[in-house]
Amino acid sequence: MLYYVACWTQNDGVYCCGHTHPGVREAMNCLVPDGGSFIRAYDAGAFRSLTNREFIDFLEALQEMPWSWRIRLKDAKSPHR
Numbered sequence: 001m002l003y004y005v006a007c008w009t010q011n012d013g014v015y016c017c018g019h020t021h022p023g024v025r026e027a028m029n030c031l032v033p034d035g036g037s038f039i040r041a042y043d044a045g046a047f048r049s050l051t052n053r054e055f056i057d058f059l060e061a062l063q064e065m066p067w068s069w070r071i072r073l074k075d076a077k078s079p080h081r
């Protein structure tokens with residue numbers, strides 16, 4: 001079984017969201033955009049870092065997150081707001 005979780009660090013350790021997200025993008029909905037969050041894969045009974053391909057998914061999905069600086073920049077430039 002392969003799934004993904006959102007993790008973040010706090011003063012007293014590392015926390016995971018506890019879900020079993022089927023994809024990187026789903027797990028990113030649980031990310032807290034404070035810079036201390038990251039996605040890990042659970043693969044064959046152990047957590048591991050993302051592969052290069054999964055990391056590309058991460059970067060692509062990052063641009064679509066509502067808290068993305070790219071989207072905020074686009075909103076700021078819109079003349080209709």
Ligand SMILES: [Zn+2]
Pocket residue numbers: 005006017018019020021027030
């Ligand atoms: Zn989650």
